[in-house]
Amino acid sequence: MGADQFRSSRDQDTFFNWYFFFLYASFIIGDTAIVYLQDGVSWVLGFGVCLATTVASLVMLLIGVRYYRMPAAKGSPYTELARVVVAAVRKARVDVDALGRVQYYVGDGAVADADTDEAPSKRLRFLNRAAMITASDRSTDASGGRRSSGWHLCTVQQVEDLKSLLGVLPLWSSSILISVTIGVMIGLAILQALAMDRSLGPRFKIPAGSITVVMVAAFIAVTPVFEHAVFPLWRRATGALPTPLQRVGLGHVVNVAGMVAAALVERRRLSVVRSHPGKKISPIIKTINPIILFTG
Template structure:
């Protein structure tokens, strides 16, 4: 019969963790880390003090939970990457558009992306006060975090579609030497902002609920990490686009920024399919989620 290490025994001063006493069947090859062998025992059958040699069953199960979450986490990296690309390109677009607002004010190009934050903040209130209570009344339950993240994926792709269409229109007007108003950039930014109102709170809830208790205090750092990786990835992708294509010249009026957005649409669509596969196969750890 196999014996698994559940915590401190005998004179071992490791803090004892009682449940569970036997590892689960999911990802069974990791269970070997908690399997007690002769090499782990002293002559009096107590566990040797070696934190690297043997893990508790609880530690193994916690590690399995992290492994199960990672595919969904990687899909969120690819969700945030198009948003990071859009943030960079929006400034370039605004620089060559008509930013006049009235006769005495000109919108700074670098501040156009703040529309995403404003729309997120406004829609979060609407979501919390209207949509979620209405959803609960109709279905009898609240949407799961993964459902909210999924809506964010869809809105993000739609935002990229609008970005591509607006840029196509701007290029046509630019060739006719007609300056397009920067206000045309607002709908796509609002769509992305509304999408963030769905998927970012959904991710906070998901990671906090599904992370092991021993790591729950650091669960929200997963979001900051994926955002950082997404911005680095967006920089690398833009650099490769500049190297391999003529879509992003110094003067974007002679480029094809709309193709970059269509690339983001394709990228986001594939990632959404990947997310659906991961979310459908994922099993919540708690029944009340």
């Protein structure tokens, strides 16, 4: 995404904030101007504008190629993770007690004892076997070196990388669930908008596809506020900035509140439709917009 162009973690955090700022700003243009062109003028013109902007962005990307930092490739990370699993499975039946002094491979011929800081962490201990040095991991040559194949012996860092990835899976899975509910809510909001009064003055009617612009606008408005007001106050009160996990958790709580509000609005809308068939529901600004605002 471009964050690897910055060395400082603070610069990377700022990059991600502004990355999503401009991403959502482009969503606003797409949900308003492009939707208006396709809905009120011409589908051909709308798709033509999309094609032109895509070509322009590609040209801008290529212009800056010579200024980008391009670290040399060090192999596929997926291969490294697979090596840890294979090496750990191969040593599943190794009797640790029979080894006596347990040592782990750190890399470049260096080893670490089990009771040192360089040893693997205690979580998911089965994977530690991938870095554990056994008799079969020692070569028969006079130098006493280790096997060069990573499918037999991995470094402690490779083992810890796989553990970190597995530790993120629960958080990643929760994001899938919340993304599904948000997608359903946005799709439902557009269908609700088609049955509501979308008039904005005597001559203009809001396109149903533009209703999601409220969510995008909310994100754009809130990002600078959190960056320059909320987070500094949080740091003064607690002595530290909120962790990424705390931020994700707070976002999930707000999204749950938005889903509850959406359910209440849909219940009210259905009751009005059943009692007054064919009648336009109350103005969209009073009902759907606050719900989508929560999601943003």
